[in-house]
Amino acid sequence: xxxxxxxxxEEALGRAHTKEExxxxxxxxxxxxxxxxxxxxxxxxxxxxxxxLEGEDGPLEEQDLRQAEFREDFSWGESQxxxxxxxxxxxxxxxxxEISGTCPYCGxxxxxxxxVDTSLPPNGICPFAISRERADEQFKKWIKKRIFAPSAAKxxxxxxxxxxxxxxxWTFDADTISxxxxxxxxxxxxxxxxxxxxxxxxxxxxxxxxxxxxxxELVLASSRHDRRVVAALEPFDLSEGKSYRxxxxxxxxxxxxxxxLEEGWKCGKxxxxxxxxxxxxxxxxxxxxxxxVRSLKIRTEYSNITYKYLLxxxxxxxxxxxxxxxxxxxxxxxxxxxxxxxxxPWRVAVAVLLGLLLLLGFYLLAGEGSSDVSFHMAEISQIxxxxxxxxxxxxxxxxxxxxxxxxxxxxxxxxIPILEASGQI
Numbered sequence: 262x263x264x265x266x267x268x269x270x271e272e273a274l275g276r277a278h279t280k281e282e283x284x285x286x287x288x289x290x291x292x293x294x295x296x297x298x299x300x301x302x303x304x305x306x307x308x309x310x311x312x313x314l315e316g317e318d319g320p321l322e323e324q325d326l327r328q329a330e331f332r333e334d335f336s337w338g339e340s341q342x343x344x345x346x347x348x349x350x351x352x353x354x355x356x357x358x359e360i361s362g363t364c365p366y367c368g369x370x371x372x373x374x375x376x377v378d379t380s381l382p383p384n385g386i387c388p389f390a391i392s393r394e395r396a397d398e399q400f401k402k403w404i405k406k407r408i409f410a411p412s413a414a415k416x417x418x419x420x421x422x423x424x425x426x427x428x429x430x431w432t433f434d435a436d437t438i439s440x441x442x443x444x445x446x447x448x449x450x451x452x453x454x455x456x457x458x459x460x461x462x463x464x465x466x467x468x469x470x471x472x473x474x475x476x477x478e479l480v481l482a483s484s485r486h487d488r489r490v491v492a493a494l495e496p497f498d499l500s501e502g503k504s505y506r507x508x509x510x511x512x513x514x515x516x517x518x519x520x521x522l523e524e525g526w527k528c529g530k531x532x533x534x535x536x537x538x539x540x541x542x543x544x545x546x547x548x549x550x551x552x553x554v555r556s557l558k559i560r561t562e563y564s565n566i567t568y569k570y571l572l573x574x575x576x577x578x579x580x581x582x583x584x585x586x587x588x589x590x591x592x593x594x595x596x597x598x599x600x601x602x603x604x605x606p607w608r609v610a611v612a613v614l615l616g617l618l619l620l621l622g623f624y625l626l627a628g629e630g631s632s633d634v635s636f637h638m639a640e641i642s643q644i645x646x647x648x649x650x651x652x653x654x655x656x657x658x659x660x661x662x663x664x665x666x667x668x669x670x671x672x673x674x675x676x677i678p679i680l681e682a683s684g685q686i
Contacts, residue, residue, distance in 0.1 A: 274549050282348050283372040288312075295512025298389035298574075298593070303508055314508055321385040321502050323434060323567035327380065346371065356571040360427070360515040361507075372507040372515075380517060381570055385502040386427065388509045389574040389593040393423045396576040396591040403589075403598035404580075409612075411605040418580040425593065426490070427515035427572040429482040431525040432499065433477050434568075435533065439561040441541050442468040445551035462553060470485070471541050478536075480529045482518035482570070486590075493599040497573050501594065522568065530563065532584040537561060589664060 287294055289522050292307035303312040361372040391399075406411060411520050446462035453459070459578045477499050481491050503509070520528075574593025579586050589600020 264431065266472050296509050297389065298392050299395075300478065301388070303511065306512075312565040314506065316601060317555040318519045321504070321571075322567055323569060324384065326522070326526060326566040326568050327581075329568070343644060351607045360509040360517055361446075362514055363512075369633050372510045382524065382574050382588045383429075383505040384569040385508050386505050387497060387499065387502050387574060387594060388574040389425055389576075390501070390514065391576075391591075391593060391596050393425070393576070394592075395596060396423050396573075397597040399591055399598050400578070404602060407602045409604045410602045414603045418582060420580050420589075423576045423591075426575050426577055427510060427513055428486065428575050429516060429518040430571050430573050430680070431478045431480040431482050431518075431520075431522065431529065432476065432571060433475075433480065433526060433529040433566065434567045435563045436565045437473050437475060437533065437537060437561050437563055438470040439473075439537055439541065439559050440468075441471060441559045442466070443545055443557040444552040445539075445545050445549050447550075448552040466547060466548070466557075467549065471537065471544060473640065474538065477569075478529045478532055480525045480532070482520045482525055483516060486518070490590055490599050491575070494575065494590055494597055496595075497592065498594050499571070502569075502571060510572075513574075518570065522570075526545050526566070526568070532559065533563075534559075567635075 283294070285294070286292060287308060287310050289310040290305060290308040292305045293304045294312065296302075297304035300311060303313055318680075363371065397420055402479070404418050405415050407415070444464045444466055446464050448488065449459055449461050449463065450458050475624055479495065479497070481488055518525075528568070537559060537671035538557065541559060542557060545551060545554050545557075576591035576593055577588070578591070579588040581587075585603070587601045589598060591598050
């Protein structure tokens with residue numbers, strides 16, 4: 262075979278080598294092998310021959326954050342690499358952060374090195390557990406349940422081809438000890454000489470310490486995806502994590518982390534702070550049988566901080582409706598679906614009218630029962646009303662909601678003034 266000419270531009274890209282474990286063809290027919298989520302083994306796409314993955318998976322080891330050598334971020338599009346296909350000899354250009362892909366010429370699966378000299382290798386991987394067909398079924402069930410989606414969209418929406426992507430995540434563990442101070446409120450209802458009821462909060466000071474071990478706080482390590490949509494796919498079953506093997510990537514796209522360990526820990530710490538805030542608030546309410554907590558101040562020390570770098574499975578796809586593309590994701594373990602759908606203004610308008618009728622009903626009942634109950638029921642209706650109006654595809658939703666509230670304001674059952682009383686333990 263004649264030597265293949267490589268231009269200076271191609272040489273500058275750098276040559277990436279693929280893994281021997283996934284380069285081997287099917288021993289029965291020579292076809293391409295891919296990981297099958299349902300069988301948990303390599304499957305030939307042509308003759309259905311399967312090869313079991315040998316070896317046992319031990320528990321995934323936590324890594325000490327203080328001893329991590331590489332902590333920096335990486336940027337997509339900053340550098341590229343070339344792969345020469347072992348099956349057909351074609352050259353494919355990948356972003357430097359891509360770990361696996363498919364040859365666009367012959368369809369063979371290309372799994373490359375999972376790390377470079379300046380990055381960390383994955384600690385483990387949670388393999389895909391549901392197939393493309395199952396992901397499509399979950400999408401159809403999901404879109405049928407979208408209350409505000411047009412009926413035509415529910416009937417006609419067809420997902421484009423699903424792409425399975427192993428997405429990078431950090432997980433963090435830490436022992437925490439928090440010192441806090443706050444005020445908790447005990448609510449009482451009082452009645453004046455005219456029979457009118459009012460809510461009164463008596464506030465008391467409190468302080469204390471709170472200890473908690475936080476396990477596997479999950480942080481997205483990719484800058485390519487919508488963090489809110491990915492977070493909505495949780496939880497992932499991290500107990501199904503296995504030691505990293507390139508065979509799991511065969512037939513799927515995967516990427517290296519772009520959000521480094523240093524930035525990842527900042528995000529993880531902020532999430533842990535929020536967890537601690539919620540749990541300390543709950544503890545104060547439970548311990549004092551309180552109705553509210555305010556002025557909460559927390560100082561937390563973190564110790565024994567460890568991390569794992571995992572690849573987690575996500576199916577990605579989209580559908581087309583009225584000249585617009587709507588993208589969505591499917592959790593590759595659980596089948597949970599999240600994404601955007603079209604909104605029917607008529608369905609939202611009906612929901613708004615129902616909310617107005619509910620408010621009117623509570624107003625009419627206000628004089629017959631407790632004003633406290635009437636006010637809170639009206640408050641719930643108002644929240645529902647605002648949520649419905651916010652789904653309308655209007656240019657200025659804030660002003661629209663305000664206009665509806667002002668127009669409907671005269672029949673609201675409130676607000677009832679809340680008095681405050683101070684106390685001290």
